[in-house]
Amino acid sequence: MPNESHIQLDHVGVDFPIFGANKNLRISIIAGLTGGKILPKSMQANSIIVKALDDINLELRSGDRVGLIGHNGAGKSTLLRVLAGVYHPTSGQIRIEGKLTPLLSQTPGIEHEDTGYDNILTVGMLLGMSLEEITAKAAEIIEFSGLGDYIHLPIRTYSSGMQARLSFSISTSVDPGILLLDEGIGAADAQFAEKAAKRVKQLIEKTEILVLASHSDALIGSMCEKALLMHHGRVLEYGPVADVALAYQKLFQAG
Amino acid sequence: MHRWPAYPASALVAGGTETMRPARPPLPPLIDAASAEQRARRARWDFVEGVALWKMWSRGSLIELRRRYKRTVLGPAWVTISLLIFGGTLSVVWAGLWHQNVVDFLPFLLSGLIPWTMISAAIGESCGIFLGGEGLVKNQQFPYTIFLYGVLTRNVLIFGHNLIAYLIIAVACGVHVSFATLLFIPGTVLVIINCGWICLLVAVLCLRFRDFQQMVASLLQIAMFVTPVFWAASQLQGKRAIIADVNIFYHMIDIIRQPLLGKVPSEFSYLFCVVSAIVGWFIAYRLYASKRHRLPYWF
Numbered sequence: 001m002p003n004e005s006h007i008q009l010d011h012v013g014v015d016f017p018i019f020g021a022n023k024n025l026r027i028s029i030i031a032g033l034t035g036g037k038i039l040p041k042s043m044q045a046n047s048i049i050v051k052a053l054d055d056i057n058l059e060l061r062s063g064d065r066v067g068l069i070g071h072n073g074a075g076k077s078t079l080l081r082v083l084a085g086v087y088h089p090t091s092g093q094i095r096i097e098g099k100l101t102p103l104l105s106q107t108p109g110i111e112h113e114d115t116g117y118d119n120i121l122t123v124g125m126l127l128g129m130s131l132e133e134i135t136a137k138a139a140e141i142i143e144f145s146g147l148g149d150y151i152h153l154p155i156r157t158y159s160s161g162m163q164a165r166l167s168f169s170i171s172t173s174v175d176p177g178i179l180l181l182d183e184g185i186g187a188a189d190a191q192f193a194e195k196a197a198k199r200v201k202q203l204i205e206k207t208e209i210l211v212l213a214s215h216s217d218a219l220i221g222s223m224c225e226k227a228l229l230m231h232h233g234r235v236l237e238y239g240p241v242a243d244v245a246l247a248y249q250k251l252f253q254a255g
Numbered sequence: 256m257h258r259w260p261a262y263p264a265s266a267l268v269a270g271g272t273e274t275m276r277p278a279r280p281p282l283p284p285l286i287d288a289a290s291a292e293q294r295a296r297r298a299r300w301d302f303v304e305g306v307a308l309w310k311m312w313s314r315g316s317l318i319e320l321r322r323r324y325k326r327t328v329l330g331p332a333w334v335t336i337s338l339l340i341f342g343g344t345l346s347v348v349w350a351g352l353w354h355q356n357v358v359d360f361l362p363f364l365l366s367g368l369i370p371w372t373m374i375s376a377a378i379g380e381s382c383g384i385f386l387g388g389e390g391l392v393k394n395q396q397f398p399y400t401i402f403l404y405g406v407l408t409r410n411v412l413i414f415g416h417n418l419i420a421y422l423i424i425a426v427a428c429g430v431h432v433s434f435a436t437l438l439f440i441p442g443t444v445l446v447i448i449n450c451g452w453i454c455l456l457v458a459v460l461c462l463r464f465r466d467f468q469q470m471v472a473s474l475l476q477i478a479m480f481v482t483p484v485f486w487a488a489s490q491l492q493g494k495r496a497i498i499a500d501v502n503i504f505y506h507m508i509d510i511i512r513q514p515l516l517g518k519v520p521s522e523f524s525y526l527f528c529v530v531s532a533i534v535g536w537f538i539a540y541r542l543y544a545s546k547r548h549r550l551p552y553w554f
Contacts, residue, residue, distance in 0.1 A: 014286075016552060025467070083550070085396030088286050088548040095285045100395070108394040113322045122318070126391065154325075222391050 005098030005178050007060040012092035014078055014233075039252065052078040054233040055088070062098075067220030067241060068213040069248050070230035076196040076213035079230065080104055080180050097175030098208060101127060103185065107167040116151040116158070116166055117142075123170045137173050144177060145169040146192075157214040164239050165192055172203045179207040183214050184223075217245045239252070282396075298544035305400030311407040312412050319409060334413050335420040342368055349485065358428045365485045366515040367419050370443075372506045374450055378404050381454035382471050385462040389554050399550060411447060413455055415517040421515065431517040442510035445528045450508055452535035455543060459492060462553045463546075480506055503531050 004005060021167035053075050068076040082088045082094060085103035109126045110119055120141055124134030142151050145165045147158075151225055171185055183220060185200060204210060212218050222228055222243060229237040229251070237247040282300050287293055305312075324330040335453040337441045384402035385392065425432075459500065461467040481498060483491070488499035488509070499505045506524040513520040 019553070081393065084394065085286065086393055086551045089288045091288045093287045097284045102395045105390045105394045108391045111318075111322070113325055114318060118318060123316070124398075125314075126395075131310050131314075208409060 004061070004062045006095070007058070007098075007178065008095045008200060009082075010059040010093045011054050012056040012082060012089045012094055013051070013055060013092045014075075014082060014087055016047040016050040016052050018050060018244050022201075051080065052233050056082075056092070056235055058228070058235070058238075060211070063206070063208075063209045064226065065210040065224040066212070066222035066229040068211065068230060069215075069217070069220060069227050069244060074230040075233040076184055076230055077104070078233075080182055080211060080213055083178075084180055096178070099128065099178070101174050101176040101178065104178040104180060104182045107171060110155070110167065112156040113154055115153060116145075116147055119155055119166070120151075120170055121185050122166075124173070124189050127171075127174050129174070141169045144195075156163075161192075168192075168196060168199075172199050172206070174203075176203060176207045178209045179211070181210070181212045184212065184219055217248070221245070257551055261454050263322075269552045273279055294548050296546050298547050299542070300398045301398040301547065305398035305404055306399065309404070312401045313408055315401075316409040316412060319405070320412065325521065335417055338365070338372065338417055339399065339420055339424070339470060345485070361419075362425050362428045362430045362516060363487070364485060365424060366512040367425075367441075367508050369414065369417045369421055370397055370446060370511040371479065371482070371484045371504070372417065372445065373410045374504060374507060375411070375479065377406055377410040377511075378457055378471065379475055380410070381458045382461040382468045384454075384458050385550065386554075393554065399547070403451065406454060407447060407450060410450075411456045413551065414443070430515075433517050435519045436514050436517050437515035442514055442520065444524070445532065446507045446511060449503070449528060449535065452532070452539040455509045456535075457551070459539075459546060461478050462550060468476070482508065484508060503527065504506075504532075 007219060027250070056079065060237045068079060070076050078087065080102070081104065082089055083096065084100060086102075095154075107123055109122050111122065114122070116164070117138065120138050121131065121134055124137065129137070141146075145151075145162075145168075147162060147166060150158065150162065155166065168185060185203075210224065212220060212223055224241055225230060226239060227241045228235060229248050231251065236251070237244050258324060260434060282304075283296060285293070285408045320331055327452070327459040329332060329336065342361065344350050347366050349355075349364075350357045353360075382407050385399065388399075388402055391397070457463075457467070457471055461471065482502055482504040483499050488496070489503060491498055506527040510520045510528060
């Protein structure tokens, strides 16, 4: 690694316009032509906005392993997407130095009509590897997934367990830098689980900064040292996992 | 036991291997919600970095083509075969209607139909390029232009494919070949450049306003009949000539069609295409640069 990884968020806010509820071309044109006067307030352009993140301040350095805790809709996934550079904040500033590896959707870019091998190359390149790097790693990925000759079949012919094993093997083959995970990396296969746990551990050890969103205290407890409790798009608590987990439970009981 | 073919990476990607990654302009590490300068820089990065990722999208285009014709015996040859069937049938009927020779009419029809197929397919497909990439767009930051480059590459590949079929027909029909025939090369380049801005504009607008998808589909259908594809612009009499003169698709088709028929296209068509490329890219790029950072919010 040439540089230390570093993440800094200053007063970051994210506002979501909700389309489809009422904002569409017709309304935009009508609103544009009439200055929005003839439309009822609720139908005016940009009227529905959801504040997904509000005034987030956070600084992470190499070695930090942070879990994001919170209810559904608390802003965990949105925060991960802001860190991934997907959503540019609508207010505030974010500075990220280091190589980013976001694994937010299960496997980005997987194509069911393509063979397992083609998918290894496609997904590997999308995860930031060059074609040469991923080609060199392919043998190891195939070996670990235990797919054997099936690797040359389209993955629509795979069982869900086989698909999960392939996705898992590709995702965990990266050299992560800053690793962003939503609900961990799944490998729902009992036989595979032990082997998989070891591989995840190795991956986490290679990781410079880990940010993991999860509902499970246990998962966060096993992978992270610090936790961040989110509620309605704001940070309620940030500190050691045990303290934050306690705060979360209190919040839970309070409703 | 049937042996599965192993796909060596080099077979999927044109060109040799490369051990060093090319030096690229780095993306600024700071994202400032208020900085317009940073937005512009990211848009530039998209176009430059997008080109640097050519291995990804060229491979993607090839795989996509292969995927479409998976489990068919003839594979991508279907594109050409269906074009030939369509063109052949139509020529027999229309040549009869307009008292023309099939041998004259068939090359005329195909030389217009082939560029039109490329243009309309590229524009039609670009409606869905961002929508289809939702999983990726919402997972990570990358140059969104790879979708644009991919859709263009795919249709240029099909165009090249169809051109070979045209050559066979043209030779069989005795089309006059001259130096003017070589003009199809600059013509094709100019058409691709124009397709680029139209597709970019369509892709961005379709993502934001879903009504555009329907609109583009119906406009393309109308354009096919309004544009001189199946008939010659010279058949338009009097004031109706303006239907071809102001139609960008007519000029785009004609700077490929005339060379394919061994003739020199009109200067006006070239001028029209150059001017619209400059103006069109200016508008499309400005829109993209100002809205790029909002694209992930529009799903």
